[in-house]
Amino acid sequence: MLDPRLTIIGERLKSIGQIIVVSSGKGGVGKSLIASTLALILARKGFRVGLLDLDFTSPTTHVTLGVRGLQPSEDKGVVPPEVHGIKYMSLIFYLGDRTSPLRGPEISNAFIEMLAVTRWGSLDMLIIDMPPGIGDLMLDVLKYIRGARFLIITSPSRMAFETVRKLLTLLRDLGAEIIGVIENMKMEDSAHIRREVEALGERFLGEIHFDGRVENALGDVDALLKTDFAKEIEKILEENVMWR
Amino acid sequence: MHEWALAEAIISAVSQIAEREGLKEVREVGLRIGELQQVDREVLGFALSQLKSGKLSNAKFTMRTVRARFKCRVCGNKWLFREAKVSEDVKESIHFIPEVAHAYFRCPRCGSPDFDISSGRGVWISSVRGVK
Ligand SMILES: Nc1ncnc2c1ncn2[C@@H]1O[C@H](COP(=O)(O)OP(=O)(O)O)[C@@H](O)[C@H]1O
Ligand SMILES: [Mg+2]
Ligand SMILES: [Zn+2]
Numbered sequence: 001m002l003d004p005r006l007t008i009i010g011e012r013l014k015s016i017g018q019i020i021v022v023s024s025g026k027g028g029v030g031k032s033l034i035a036s037t038l039a040l041i042l043a044r045k046g047f048r049v050g051l052l053d054l055d056f057t058s059p060t061t062h063v064t065l066g067v068r069g070l071q072p073s074e075d076k077g078v079v080p081p082e083v084h085g086i087k088y089m090s091l092i093f094y095l096g097d098r099t100s101p102l103r104g105p106e107i108s109n110a111f112i113e114m115l116a117v118t119r120w121g122s123l124d125m126l127i128i129d130m131p132p133g134i135g136d137l138m139l140d141v142l143k144y145i146r147g148a149r150f151l152i153i154t155s156p157s158r159m160a161f162e163t164v165r166k167l168l169t170l171l172r173d174l175g176a177e178i179i180g181v182i183e184n185m186k187m188e189d190s191a192h193i194r195r196e197v198e199a200l201g202e203r204f205l206g207e208i209h210f211d212g213r214v215e216n217a218l219g220d221v222d223a224l225l226k227t228d229f230a231k232e233i234e235k236i237l238e239e240n241v242m243w244r
Numbered sequence: 245m246h247e248w249a250l251a252e253a254i255i256s257a258v259s260q261i262a263e264r265e266g267l268k269e270v271r272e273v274g275l276r277i278g279e280l281q282q283v284d285r286e287v288l289g290f291a292l293s294q295l296k297s298g299k300l301s302n303a304k305f306t307m308r309t310v311r312a313r314f315k316c317r318v319c320g321n322k323w324l325f326r327e328a329k330v331s332e333d334v335k336e337s338i339h340f341i342p343e344v345a346h347a348y349f350r351c352p353r354c355g356s357p358d359f360d361i362s363s364g365r366g367v368w369i370s371s372v373r374g375v376k
Binding site for chain 1: 246248249250252253254256257258260261276337338340341342343344346347348357358361365366367368369370
């Protein structure tokens with residue numbers, strides 16, 4: 001018995017310039033907010049951008065982007081709708097506000113199904129928002145998305161970095177490409193994380209401060225792009241020349 | 245249609261198998277169609293006939309429907325998808341990503357969403373026959 005979906009995944013992703021997987025291992029460090037804002041900024045710069053929310057049990061990027069009343073269309077597969085110039089895909093389209101409690105193999109199945117049916121077309125970059133954890137989905141991304149590049153988010157907390165370090169080690173052991181580490185929600189000056197990252201031989205891409213104005217800007221992308229939070233992401237982007 | 249995406253996947257998988265097995269021509273492909281995804285067999289058949297080419301030009305596709313069965317992981321109760329009352333909207337969502345069944349269904353005996361889709365989830369290639 002052969003699962004025909006597995007052979008088509010490469011085909012579906014072949015016209016995508018680069019795939020950036022926003023991950024951490026840790027939850028609550030700003031992966032989703034950074035992934036959506038990054039996608040917005042890149043789209044405004046004129047890139048053809050896709051955003052894929054892989055947090056199946058608790059997707060949130062639709063909140064940041066203010067996605068309402070949209071649905072993918074069908075044309076020999078599923079075509080993601082455009083949201084503020086971003087081709088957007090999330091399980092939210094099929095869930096509404098319901099919860100889908102899933103176990104590991106089911107997460108894999110939903111992931112494979114999504115990759116097999118979604119027709120992104122040509123993109124410069126696809127940004128993937130990952131759930132927390134270093135489990136099934138991380139392994140699936142490594143297995144099925146060849147050429148994925150990992151953008152790692154940490155908070156200034158040693159507790160967050162403890163997990164991030166583990167993820168970095170795993171990714172390195174598996175030969176995955178790591179773009180670098182962003183330190184988010186910074187409240188005080190400290191070079192602690194930078195030193196930790198550099199000691200591991202990885203790139204420290206920059207820091208983003210905690211910005212109290214973000215919460216009220218969720219769902220309003222123009223307001224969001226005006227926050228210091230967004231400006232700091234833009235600065236990191238410029239300093240690292242899209243990392244390529 | 246989603247059936248076209250599946251057909252494309254099937255054609256590409258069968259081509260790969262034919263290549264690997266050194267087949268000159270594929271004669272017959274057996275497919276198992278899980279009931280849960282409610283694949284329109286007619287549309288799938290049409291899509292396959294339109295997409296097949298090369299070594300697959302003369303291939304015949306046979307389809308067998310597999311009943312979708314659920315088994316509760318909490319109380320062990322077993323039930324069938326066809327016994328559940330499902331609205332069109334929900335069917336449509338499950339059609340695209342069968343796992344969202346966990347958001348809409350509950351074990352009819354104990355109410356848990358923690359159940360296994362023990363069979364009939366997706367589409368499988370069960371056999372590929374041809375000449376070397
Ligand atoms: N730099 C920041 N300033 C203010 N709030 C932030 C910042 N980064 C993230 N947040 C907020 O913190 C919470 C967690 O962020 P989220 O992106 O959901 O994290 P994750 O996806 O890693 O779990 C959200 O409410 C988000 O709006
Ligand atoms: Mg998140
Ligand atoms: Zn039960």
